[in-house]
Amino acid sequence: MFLKEQKTIIKLSPRLQAVAELVKPGLKLADIGTDHAYLPIYLIQQGKSPLAVAIDIHRGPYESALKQVALQGLEDKITVILGNGLEPLQPGQVDVVVLAGMGSATMIEILEAKPELVLKLQQLVLQPMVGVGQMRKWLVENGWAINNEILVKDDGFIYTVLSALPGEQSISDWLTLELGPILLKEKPPLLKDYISKMLSDYENVLINLAQTQSQEVKQKRLDLLEKINLLKGVISSGFKG
Numbered sequence: 001m002f003l004k005e006q007k008t009i010i011k012l013s014p015r016l017q018a019v020a021e022l023v024k025p026g027l028k029l030a031d032i033g034t035d036h037a038y039l040p041i042y043l044i045q046q047g048k049s050p051l052a053v054a055i056d057i058h059r060g061p062y063e064s065a066l067k068q069v070a071l072q073g074l075e076d077k078i079t080v081i082l083g084n085g086l087e088p089l090q091p092g093q094v095d096v097v098v099l100a101g102m103g104s105a106t107m108i109e110i111l112e113a114k115p116e117l118v119l120k121l122q123q124l125v126l127q128p129m130v131g132v133g134q135m136r137k138w139l140v141e142n143g144w145a146i147n148n149e150i151l152v153k154d155d156g157f158i159y160t161v162l163s164a165l166p167g168e169q170s171i172s173d174w175l176t177l178e179l180g181p182i183l184l185k186e187k188p189p190l191l192k193d194y195i196s197k198m199l200s201d202y203e204n205v206l207i208n209l210a211q212t213q214s215q216e217v218k219q220k221r222l223d224l225l226e227k228i229n230l231l232k233g234v235i236s237s238g239f240k241g
């Protein structure tokens with residue numbers, strides 16, 4: 001996170017750094033759920049984004065964003081708004097929307113609330129805290145093609161960051177939705193750790209389900225076993241590094 005309360009070049013956490021990395025240069029940016037506005041401040045300071053809008057729904061984060069932007073003397077480049085999702089924006093006002101640090105369901109709700117704006121975007125950069133598979137599914141079903149994916153470890157957790165561009169992409173199988181078409185192709189070493197964590201979560205659920213004998217639970221167990229096999233298949237197919 002941000003270390004010093006004074007005008008300085010912002011240093012981002014590894015998670016936000018990965019988000020910043022995926023933003024295409026030269027695009028007007030909206031950071032929804034900006035909190036402290038570190039991401040737009042960093043992108044403007046790096047010269048990667050020409051202009052930004054930083055939006056947050058809660059007064060505390062909004063005031064924190066206002067304060068940081070003023071501290072960096074970037075009021076002419078970053079507009080800070082107290083508001084809900086994309087609501088304060090006009091279609092065409094920004095080219096890329098970043099949503100980071102929220103669940104996929106909230107992100108999807110925000111994107112679906114303003115389709116006329118989303119239709120005009122050139123890029124989405126998303127870092128869902130949960131439901132990454134659900135996020136990928138929404139993207140490919142709503143005219144977006146995933147062009148980049150990063151796994152990043154920050155404070156013991158592994159986060160996924162997605163970039164999508166307008167376009168057609170067809171992904172329907174569970175494994176590719178969960179792990180990502182690019183990550184599955186590139187197989188970075190962190191993917192193995194990510195899968196291991198999924199396997200241990202699923203195995204814990206299996207243990208809990210073993211107590212119940214209903215038909216519905218039996219089916220759940222079979223589904224989980226199938227997923228576990230698919231994940232183990234990826235691990236046994238080998239990794240870089």
Ligand SMILES: C[S@@+](CC[C@H](N)C(=O)[O-])C[C@H]1O[C@@H](n2cnc3c(N)ncnc32)[C@H](O)[C@@H]1O
Pocket residue numbers: 016032033034035036055056057058061083084085086099100101102106110
């Ligand atoms: C966990 S913080 C993430 C902050 C920052 N994006 C990051 O990744 O470090 C989530 C932020 O999203 C804001 N938020 C949640 N729902 C929102 C919405 N519908 N519109 C705007 N901001 C929202 C919250 O107030 C909070 O500041």
